Amino acid sequence: MKPFEEQFTAWVDGKLTGADLAEFEKQLAEHPEAAAERDDARELGKFLRGHPTAPPLANPDFFNHQLQQRIAAETPRPVEKKRPFFWSVPGLAWAGAFCLTVSLVLYKTTIPAVPPTARARSDYYAQIVEIWSKSPNVTASTVYSPEDDATVIWLDGLDYIPANYALKQ
């Protein structure tokens, strides 16, 4: 069975006939205000049918343009996204401080402390680029001792110095 509202709409529109109409009118006896509602609905329907369409616009394009402009003006603009913190000056400063701290910690923890003398005695050694004797009897040669990390200029032909010769004059 159809609901009451549906049957009422069909009754207002005059579409109920036969047994359905008789049955519904029996139910209407319990609703005395139904006849007044039907009259109002018919009045409204008649009025709407009398004014079927909107009046034609003289300048539809201009009207649409104005409408769009108004919509655009009333639509809230999207808020500009804030620059991410990392690329700002304070962000970079914090990143620099962080890197400096990390590098200092790594330096202190990973590089063993070497005593200055041991550090100084590394892979570099004294090198003789060239050597010339300037005295006729003197010969000069170069000796490098890798195990001692030492370079020696070996001078031969020098005069013997007696022990009584004062070196500290």
Next chain:
Amino acid sequence: MRPWPVVLLLLLAVARGQEPPPDTAITVSSPGSGPRNVEGKHGKIWSGVIMATNVTTPRETPVELREFLPRLKRIFGYNDFELVGSETETIDELTENWLVPTPVFPLSVTARPAPSKEARGGYLLNLKIFQGKRHLVDTEVKLAPGSPLFIRGPLYGKGQLIIVLQVQH
């Protein structure tokens, strides 16, 4: 208060703390020219004349020679070393510097910074070795801190004279 100016100041302070302190003016002596003032950042050359002998009871090695002692023993075969004289001279680049550890062995040094990276702030020296007024040898030597140059000098008494040159910072 924004924290980033404080962070920047801290970074600057740390960076300043990593720099070596600026050298102050150093007064050094030079034979024939009297005291002179060398401004700015300069290395130094230490020179020493050693008397090496073999004795039954070696004496205590002077402090200045302790870092060279194992090498001196192995290379020259002596067991007793006495520092006859020494001199430290501030390197005045491209100017002739005189090192007179003893008047018997004056050394003329003209230095310029060694260009290679592994020289670790070392110097390329034009070195002239004299015995008194007798010009013995000219040589070109690369020296770096911790890489001494030994010069085997004449026999002296029952031992040997050895000259040592070392760059210092």
